[in-house]
Amino acid sequence: MLKKRIAFKLMAGFAMIVLVSMLSIGTFFIFMFRGYTFHTSQATLLNRAHIIANLLSENQNNIGPMRGYGFVRFLDAMTEAKVWITDSHGHPALLSGPGRGTGFGMGGGLGKGRSPGDPVNSGPLPDSAQQVVPQVLTGKDSVSESFSTLYHESTLTVGVPVLGLNKQVIGTVLLLAPVTGITATVNKAIGILAVSLLVALIPAFGLGIYYALQFTRPLRAMNRTALEMARGNYATRAGIDRQDEIGQLGNSLDLLAEELSHTVDQLFQEKGKMADIIASISEGIVAFDLDLKPLNVNSALPEIMHRPHPYPLDELEHDLAGLGIMAELQQVTQDKKIIAITKDWLDKKLKFILSPIIDKNGNVSGSVALVQDISESERLEELRKDFIANVSHEFRTPLTVIKGSLEAIMDGAVDRPGDIERCCERMLGETRSLERLVTDLLDLSRLQAGKLSLNKEPVHLPTLLADTVKSLQTVADKKGVRINYDPVPGIPPLAGDYDRLRQLFVIFLDNAMKYSPAQTVVTVEVIAGKTLDVFIRDQGRGIAPESLPYIWDRFYKADKSRRSTGTGLGLAIAKHLVELHKGQVSLQSELGQGTVVKVSLPYS
Structure with a gap:
């Protein structure tokens, strides 16, 4: 889990950079140092070999002091290396040991002699020395680096020519020195480098942790801000006060949260407005997906369909399947055309307007049905x-x-x-x-346009009813209907239009007589209370229950036969006149039981 954290990666990366950098620099300097050391040792050996070669050249005829075992020991000590001197053919010429000595030939070459002592540098030349002899015999200096079986370690071999009086090569001087000192020095340098690396890693890790925390702390703050935004909290802010790219990123995230908050608020407002608009539409609305499954409905649909609110979608799907509109919905999504159909549902007649939902790319993403209750309009x-x-x-x-x-x-x-x-x-x-x-x-x-005004004055309602009954008595006599009205004394007057009040009572009494059979009685009664209540009762055939909700509508006639006279405007006019007087009117009726009309009028 720790390996996945960016702080660990930054710390490890920082330490790795330090480690790789120091290793690279240390390795470079070690190689440089080793090369420099080898070059210095090589130059020193060459210089010493030249000194010996010059000494031999200058003392070709005065060799006495340099003969013997002591001279070779002197050369080894002076050069800090093994010394071989060969003749012009590459054979060892200066050797010391039992019965051995050194001498020069008569022709100016090197020869052999004997003197007592232990062997020194005797035996065959080492391989590294034999490799340089051919080049030295040509008059050139030669250097060779190799592993020596004599010292069992790496050695440096140099060879220089010994020149005679005529500048011809009369022999060679070979110096062989082990590189033990150089290797030890290099190994010591490597040890110092390793210790330096370990010491350097401590502040490197410390700095890595510091900078990792400096880097990851604002990242964690931005991560928390992003998570809060994902949960819908757009008021959160990262609050990063930095001038670098991380600070710019934090400021951009804060700006994004602010803009998202504003945009989401606008979207919610628009969604709320749209929901309010859809909810206020009196027609029902149903949205479908491409599988013709209902997704959502507005609040008007349950009322239209006589179903509970909220309307369960499975019940809605069952009802729509019973109405048989699925085939039309499928056709709408295929043809991308609007279809209007009419269906009977319970006691209603419903009109369905089916429309496809088309996105900006012209693809159908679903469909919507507008459901209208056209029973009233019908x-x-x-x-x-x-x-x-x-x-x-x-x-x-x-x-x-x-x-x-x-x-x-x-x-x-x-x-x-x-x-x-x-x-x-x-x-x-x-x-x-x-x-x-x-x-x-x-x-x-x-009346419907509100253009009919009342000429209000104190009206004594019992007197008005008496006059109305008297004027209609002749018509009642012709039909064999008796109007029974007994005025009640002590009824206070009310404020109203005499002519309009008389008109509305004429309408009610005319209807009562019209639909009452002969030898029946129409009763008019006035009761004074908080309002003046007038009851008109007849003994007619009554009104069917299904017709009662519509009797106040214009043009409506409960008796639709041609024998029924009138236009169906009377009750509509009477109701408007009662409401114009701030009163109320109600009607109760049963088939075969007659009808009772109640008109309640305020006193003022």
Whole structure:
């Protein structure tokens, strides 16, 4: 685990650099020193060999003092090396030992003699000396470095020529010296280098640890900052106060955290806005992946589908499979085209608008379905059609009567004054019906547009109801329906528009009589409390439960048969008039049990 840490790698690298550098420099200097030492020893041996060679050359005819065993011992001691002197053929010429001596030939060459003593430098020349003799006999100096079997170690052999009077080579001087001193010196230098390396490694490791910590401490801080950012904490900062590249990296990381924080905040805001927009859409939205698996839904879909919120995705997938829209979804992802289909679901009619989700590269990444509950719009469309049919019928009937009466008068079919008067009365009655129809349409339009104003004044509601009942009594008598109303004394007046209040009670009473069979009673009752409550009860056939939610809608008629008169605007107008007076209206009805209308009006 330690080997994976950058601090260890930096420390080891620093120590390795120091070690390699010192080894390289030490090795270089050792080789330089060894070369210098060899070169110095070689120069010294050559110089001494030249001195001996010059001495021999100068004393060719006066050899007496240099003869014998002592001379060779003198040369060995003086040169600190083994000395061999050969003749012009490379044979040892100056040897000492029992019966041996040294002499010069008559022709100026070197010869042999004898004198008592122990052998010195006797026997054959070493291999290293034999290698240099041929070159020396040519009149050139020669140097050889090799392993000597005589000393059992490396030796340095030098050879120089001995020149005669005529500058011809009359012999050679060979010096052989072991390099024991040089090797020992080199080995000592290597020991000193090793000790220096060990000593140098101690501060190297210390400096390595120091600089590694200086380097890794900000890295650890940046690592912690990056981990915090990965956890979503964009407020964290590295806080590195340095002017080098590491400090720049830390500042860049802090800037990145700040920019990410700002960007993420914006993304969350946009996501929140998008979520709010999707949640506020009244239509249901379902997102699908490429496998047609639902991924997400908005809050409107459970209400449309009559399912709990949140809508379980497995249940949603089951419901959508039951609706049979998967084939269309597959077609949408393949054709990249929008498809609109209508499906029946429970008691509703749903419209699905299926669209592909296409990315910026033109690839389909999924699909989305917009689910609309068009039951109300379908119902309103049906109401509109019914309204057009009813209005057409309501207009056509009076116009037919008026047209027929006018044609009869114009053609002379009706020429008696009494008949003409009755035709005119019928046309006037039908004209009044048309006027009421147009008035209702205009009133409803003004009420919905908020353009109908009230002329408020103190209104005594019992008196208003008595007048209304009295004006409708004739119509009630013709249908065989009795209106029962007993005014209650002591009812305080309320602030309202007399004509509009009378209009709304006429609508309720007219409906009660219209749908009540003969020999039944319509009851009007006033109860004073916190509000003035007016109850209108009939004994008619009642209203079906499925029609009750829609009776206040314009153009709606619970009885859709052509025998039903009216345009379906009355209750819509009455409800608007009650609300215009800051009141409330409710209706309770059961089939075969009649209907009860309750109108609650404030006093002011």
